Amino acid sequence: MRRVNDEKKTSYRKCQRGTMKTLMVFDFDHTVVDDNSDTWVIRCLPDQTLPDTVKNSYRKGHWTEFMGRVMNYIGDQEVGPDRIRSVMESIPFTAGMTDLLTFISENKNAVDCIVISDANTLFIDWILGAAGLLAAVDHVFTNPASFNERGRMEVRRHHDHDCRHCPVNLCKRRVLEVYLAERSEYRRVFYVGDGGNDFCPASCLRGRDAVMPRKGYALEKLLAGLDGREDKVRAQVISWSSGTEILEELKATLRS
Template sequence: MKTLMVFDFDHTVVDDNSDTWVIRCLPGQTLPDSVKNSYRKGHWTEFMDRVMGYIGEQEVSPERVRSVMETIPFTAGMTELLTFISEHKGSVDCIVISDSNTLFIEWILQASGLRGAVDRVYTNPAEFNQRGHMEVRCHHSHGCQHCPVNLCKRQVLEQFLSEQSDQGVEYRRTFYMGDGGNDLCPTYCLRGQDVVMPRKGYSLEKLLAKLEGQEDNGASRAKVIAWSSGDEILQELKASMQS
């Protein structure tokens, strides 16, 4: 039975927010208030669609956007972790579930030479239209009251596990790595032998700490191990594979 590694992307695989990093491609590296103030809570994807529309209107080329995105730094130890995963594809599967978008993630992983480590990416679809402006759409619609309107990571993870099970693939252990509030929901479908790994000092770690000791919180079924570098995740993965 394989091990499944599930990663968030922003502030997890990469050490920044890809959606805010893209602003660096603008000449003044800032957005006008008319765009900034258009954000509504829980509707980040629609906001990013407007941001990318504005960037396109400033005649920033797709090539310029890509070159800027390829400079985003990886979190410490993450390249080594993903390299290890790519070298052990027979025993480790790896997916990304992210609130970023397809183009950003593909560009960043391809530029680093690490795309082969990731089997599937679940995120918001993005493409350039005929005018050369990037358009970003919601990943899916869902009925979860706890997640942003564009993406419920629990629903994505449960569907992935169900599809794998239908194909005869069962995982002896699942590791979930994330940092943000939207990474809490998928931890509720983890089992007792699974591990949720929140990044130290970020929202997910604090949310899990609040839930600790509460009855029926769901997330407590999985072991919680906080991390600050990919090296620590790699150590846990290696230990699990040897047990």
């Protein structure tokens, strides 16, 4: 009897040999965390604002280059890496996301998890690390970042691509397609996001997969505007407000 009870308690953790895993794909800003990490970093400045010369230097589709100028300005104000890191670690998680990621970290034999984000490696590593959630994520695909010899944080493009729908530094669909092509087929893929740049990867999902747009954000509005046209998005659309709803969908898939 004890053995039967133990098997019931670990029903999510046990994955029979040959059973395909589930893949969770997350955007980061306004999805895993409840703000934009690239704008949150401004809080490390004494007056928490940027001069107009930096603000007005942004060109559409060239956010990474803009963030390079932002971080250079922050360095010029003698704000060091430790201060930047402490501010980034204070960013709030979206409701229910820590429980969701904790569940994923405890069920790695049944669930793979990746992040595809237009943020950068340092911000994501710091934020997940401070929350003890790095173990939940198998791979992070984002813009590389590091500090140079002057103590300035430099941000580089994740890759070059020819997708006319995405920013020049990152096409999330291309990242997802390459990732899936290099691995065995997943039983089901969940794509969880909020923004306009999450539509492109959603369009490569299969009918048995699910795209999960955050309620009230751009991705949900784009998907609603399709009027059921399966030539654009074949996956099931499941909107969410908190990580708790995503967790219930994931558990239902693992039970089925």
